[in-house]
Amino acid sequence: MTESSALPAEPTTAPLLSADDVGRVVDRIAHQLIEKAGPDLGSLVLVGIPTRGAPLARRLAGRIETFSGVRVDVGTVDITLYRDDLRLRGVRALEDTRLPEAGIDGRLVVLVDDVLFSGRSVRAALDALRDLGRPRAVQLAVLVDRGHRELPIRADYVGKNVPTSRSQSVKVRLAEVDGADSVTVTS
Amino acid sequence: MVVKRHLLEAADLDRDDATLVLDTAAQIESALAGREVKKLPTLRGRTVVNLFYEDSTRTRISFELAAKRLSADVINFSAKGSSVSKGESLKDTALTLEAMGSDAIVVRHGASGAPHRLAQWVQGSVVNAGDGTHEHPTQALLDAYTIRQRLGRLDGVRVVIVGDVLHSRVARSNVWLLATLGAEVTLVAPPTLLPVGVGSWPVTVGYDLDAVLPKADVVMMLRVQAERMNASFFPSAREYSRRYGLDARRMGTLPDEAIVMHPGPMNRGMEIAAEVADSARSTIVDQVGNGVSVRMAVLYLLLGGAPGSE
Amino acid sequence: MTILIKGPRPYGEDAVDVLVEDGRIAAIGDSLTVPGADVVDAAGLVALPGLVDLHTHLREPGREDAETVETGSRAAALGGYTAVHAMANTDPVADTAGVVEQVWRLGQQAGLVDVVPVGAVTVGLRGERLAELGAMADSAARVRVFSDDGHCVADPALMRRALEYVKALDGVVAQHAEEPRLTVGAQMNEGDRSARLGLTGWPAAAEEAVIARDVLLAGHVGARLHVCHVSTAGSVEILRWAKGRGVQVTAEVTPHHLLLTDECAESYDPVFKVNPPLRTEADVQALRAGLADGTIDAVATDHAPHAVEDKESEWASARPGMLGLEQALSVVVQTMVEPGLLDWRGVAERMSVAPAAIGRLESHGRPLAVGEPATLLLLDPTHRATVDPAALASRSRNSPYAGRELPGRVVATFLRGTATVLDGKAQR
Numbered sequence: 001m002t003e004s005s006a007l008p009a010e011p012t013t014a015p016l017l018s019a020d021d022v023g024r025v026v027d028r029i030a031h032q033l034i035e036k037a038g039p040d041l042g043s044l045v046l047v048g049i050p051t052r053g054a055p056l057a058r059r060l061a062g063r064i065e066t067f068s069g070v071r072v073d074v075g076t077v078d079i080t081l082y083r084d085d086l087r088l089r090g091v092r093a094l095e096d097t098r099l100p101e102a103g104i105d106g107r108l109v110v111l112v113d114d115v116l117f118s119g120r121s122v123r124a125a126l127d128a129l130r131d132l133g134r135p136r137a138v139q140l141a142v143l144v145d146r147g148h149r150e151l152p153i154r155a156d157y158v159g160k161n162v163p164t165s166r167s168q169s170v171k172v173r174l175a176e177v178d179g180a181d182s183v184t185v186t187s
Numbered sequence: 188m189v190v191k192r193h194l195l196e197a198a199d200l201d202r203d204d205a206t207l208v209l210d211t212a213a214q215i216e217s218a219l220a221g222r223e224v225k226k227l228p229t230l231r232g233r234t235v236v237n238l239f240y241e242d243s244t245r246t247r248i249s250f251e252l253a254a255k256r257l258s259a260d261v262i263n264f265s266a267k268g269s270s271v272s273k274g275e276s277l278k279d280t281a282l283t284l285e286a287m288g289s290d291a292i293v294v295r296h297g298a299s300g301a302p303h304r305l306a307q308w309v310q311g312s313v314v315n316a317g318d319g320t321h322e323h324p325t326q327a328l329l330d331a332y333t334i335r336q337r338l339g340r341l342d343g344v345r346v347v348i349v350g351d352v353l354h355s356r357v358a359r360s361n362v363w364l365l366a367t368l369g370a371e372v373t374l375v376a377p378p379t380l381l382p383v384g385v386g387s388w389p390v391t392v393g394y395d396l397d398a399v400l401p402k403a404d405v406v407m408m409l410r411v412q413a414e415r416m417n418a419s420f421f422p423s424a425r426e427y428s429r430r431y432g433l434d435a436r437r438m439g440t441l442p443d444e445a446i447v448m449h450p451g452p453m454n455r456g457m458e459i460a461a462e463v464a465d466s467a468r469s470t471i472v473d474q475v476g477n478g479v480s481v482r483m484a485v486l487y488l489l490l491g492g493a494p495g496s497e
Numbered sequence: 498m499t500i501l502i503k504g505p506r507p508y509g510e511d512a513v514d515v516l517v518e519d520g521r522i523a524a525i526g527d528s529l530t531v532p533g534a535d536v537v538d539a540a541g542l543v544a545l546p547g548l549v550d551l552h553t554h555l556r557e558p559g560r561e562d563a564e565t566v567e568t569g570s571r572a573a574a575l576g577g578y579t580a581v582h583a584m585a586n587t588d589p590v591a592d593t594a595g596v597v598e599q600v601w602r603l604g605q606q607a608g609l610v611d612v613v614p615v616g617a618v619t620v621g622l623r624g625e626r627l628a629e630l631g632a633m634a635d636s637a638a639r640v641r642v643f644s645d646d647g648h649c650v651a652d653p654a655l656m657r658r659a660l661e662y663v664k665a666l667d668g669v670v671a672q673h674a675e676e677p678r679l680t681v682g683a684q685m686n687e688g689d690r691s692a693r694l695g696l697t698g699w700p701a702a703a704e705e706a707v708i709a710r711d712v713l714l715a716g717h718v719g720a721r722l723h724v725c726h727v728s729t730a731g732s733v734e735i736l737r738w739a740k741g742r743g744v745q746v747t748a749e750v751t752p753h754h755l756l757l758t759d760e761c762a763e764s765y766d767p768v769f770k771v772n773p774p775l776r777t778e779a780d781v782q783a784l785r786a787g788l789a790d791g792t793i794d795a796v797a798t799d800h801a802p803h804a805v806e807d808k809e810s811e812w813a814s815a816r817p818g819m820l821g822l823e824q825a826l827s828v829v830v831q832t833m834v835e836p837g838l839l840d841w842r843g844v845a846e847r848m849s850v851a852p853a854a855i856g857r858l859e860s861h862g863r864p865l866a867v868g869e870p871a872t873l874l875l876l877d878p879t880h881r882a883t884v885d886p887a888a889l890a891s892r893s894r895n896s897p898y899a900g901r902e903l904p905g906r907v908v909a910t911f912l913r914g915t916a917t918v919l920d921g922k923a924q925r
């Protein structure tokens with residue numbers, strides 16, 4: 001094998017969503033959740049996948065309460081110990097797994113993540129949920145769907161569909177973790 | 188430790204490494220708390236060998252449970268009744284196990300430094316489960332975890348370790364780890380059971396247990412073997428117990444919040460009185476349970492993935 | 498057979514030519530030309546009298562898998578040695594005239610160095626009763642040095658008798674000073690490092706107590722005493738005191754105790770396990786000073802070959818001992834010559850003259866002068882090389898210097914006019 005002789009291009013970063021855009025997208029998903037859940041809204045549990053799925057779930061819950069007056073339960077599920085690509089990615093510090101007092105048995109669980117890509121994180125989250133209880137149904141909400149699925153997984157709520165190439169990287173920043181909201185793509 | 192392959196001694200761990208192990212153990216414990224299925228798929232397809240040259244059922248079971256809860260395959264290789272007792276060398280045994288596909292060897296050995304030798308010979312990870320009179324790093328980690336769980340902190344905690352420090356791998360590991368984590372360690376023992384050279388350790392040394400108990404947050408009692416008596420380390424079990432044993436009267440001089448630890452197995456009536464071992468201050472049962480979480484954390488951090496890739 | 502050695506510097510002094518005839522130095526002078534002589538180019542090389550080792554383990558008979566008289570002799574010649582004292586802890590033990598004569602004959606057959614057997618002090622090295630010291634002295638091997646090396650003659654009454662008895666043989670007792678009750682299970686120097694590594698300590702006092710006792714006994718009975726492998730600063734002090742009192746005591750230090758410290762044990766690699774153990778930096782400095790001022794008379798290797806399986810193990814079950822013959826002179830150059838503690842005459846004194854005198858070897862340790870035996874070595878002191886155990890002539894590989902760069906290379910060794918080493922290669 002020989003290395004490509006072409007010089008690597010300087011990485012360029014382009015904005016996908018501004019802070020205002022992120023707010024609007026979160027509002028829209030919140031509305032969709034209220035609409036789709038209907039009378040079931042009270043049994044809804046938003047479960048964020050750390051790192052950025054967790055604050056996203058809390059924001060959605062806040063918006064739902066503002067729009068509907070209904071307070072929905074929020075939790076987080078750390079998927080690190082369920083990943084099937086640990087060998088490649090290496091170990092990392094674990095984050096919280098925290099479910100509402102009432103648990104998830106018989107309830108509608110909506111997993112919340114920032115970016116949907118290969119689908120492996122969601123697969124790991126589904127495995128983790130299976131060990132944590134028996135929900136009535138599980139749905140998926142993501143801020144950005146960038147394609148390139150490696151598993152038969154799709155999102156029920158998508159903030160923005162972004163066609164990307166495999167080599168590009170999509171970076172979501174949230175105020176709670178990164179100081180400010182934005183979504184960018186780097187190629 | 189993310190970038191390390193082995194856990195050979197507590198003296199190797201810096202504050203960040205040690206804290207990462209404790210935090211990971213806490214996350215694992217809370218992730219599994221109250222669950223019906225106490226099993227995680229993390230180490231599926233990995234093989235952990237427990238290579239035990241000394242009998243220690245409790246440590247072996249703790250590692251076995253830890254590995255199994257992470258879905259690793261576990262092979263228990265006791266040196267008794269195996270090719271080892273027929274004179275096979277440690278090196279040959281290690282290379283054989285590795286050829287069979289072991290990813291990690293958890294080793295307990297009577298010779299100090301045996302895990303270090305193994306680490307020089309094998310590709311996989313080596314975890315020291317107690318080597319001679321050297322170290323027992325996972326015991327120290329679980330002790331630190333237990334202290335933090337009970338007292339909420341390690342920094343500035345005053346820990347008194349009492350007994351046969353000279354022959355104790357538990358004491359050595361605790362001295363290094365607790366000092367690294369900011370605790371103030373005092374050793375109390377008859378001078379015969381303190382190593383020459385203890386002056387270079389990050390500890391205070393004393394001979395009077397009664398003098399230090401009122402200022403202790405943690406008292407860790409070490410097992411004292413009666414055969415030490417025959418080598419004149421102390422005159423009699425009775426005299427030892429009177430001067431260095433923890434009985435109810437002495438326990439009563441501890442501050443209210445102070446806890447009593449013992450790595451087990453205990454000699455009730457020798458270094459620790461039964462009513463002390465069974466008191467509310469005693470963390471002995473907690474230590475056993477925490478051992479599994481801490482060992483899961485260690486196995487996860489050593490075996491979870493490519494070192495340093497994140 | 499006539500050999501003309503061109504341009505060596507005897508004792509590192511002015512370059513001369515040395516003519517060797519019939520095993521002796523026939524002439525020393527400038528620009529000698531001798532038609533028909535074999536010429537050895539020694540320009541820039543330092544010439545020293547052939548080295549004499551007071552303390553070599555050749556392992557034959559008994560552990561020929563670790564070393565033989567022949568392989569050990571070859572290692573010795575490559576290290577610049579022309580005589581070695583073969584220690585008595587063979588199997589069977591060299592405690593009879595028969596065994597010492599066997600070792601002596603094997604040495605003659607190998608023909609690379611004079612192999613001088615050491616006789617055991619006590620039967621079977623058991624420390625219970627004297628071996629037939631007189632029979633060994635009178636044998637073809639002409640034993641003059643007696644030692645239970647590896648075992649201390651711990652019984653003070655027995656030690657006293659041994660010291661007295663060998664006076665009649667012009668002999669000397671070489672004591673391995675180690676109070677056995679203080680070193681039960683001992684693995685390394687007792688101190689900060691043993692405390693941390695959890696290896697049972699070998700206290701300096703266990704050596705010093707025996708040396709103190711023995712110099713008092715030797716003084717009391719007016720006998721010669723030789724102390725093997727002195728390893729502590731305290732031992733040097735006791736020896737200095739005893740010599741000041743006129744006690745007939747001599748002492749040796751090993752190359753490894755001049756260079757290495759107990760820090761080496763940190764790896765738990767038993768290649769660094771030795772008895773007495775590697776000590777602290779302060780001990781190393783005191784040993785160097787003692788060797789420089791003559792408190793310690795000689796460098797002796799304690800060359801101790803061990804088979805791979807006896808070293809490739811956990812520390813506690815490994816056998817103590819390390820190779821030394823092939824690197825001894827290099828270590829002395831690094832630790833004594835380069836820092837200015839010994840000049841080349843000093844090296845000759847400590848590695849040839851003094852050990853020959855202690856062992857009563859009349860034809861070794863002689864000056865480089867006309868009429869003397871042509872028993873000498875040529876050293877390139879500027880050469881530096883990294884030690885590769887696989888390249889050693891010893892049958893064993895347990896060199897503590899593996900991977901270390903050391904100065905000095907023995908280019909040639911002559912034993913009574915015959916080259917045993919030329920161009921750094923053994924000649925048989």
Ligand SMILES: [Zn+2]
Nearest residue numbers: 646647673725
């Ligand atoms: Zn010796």
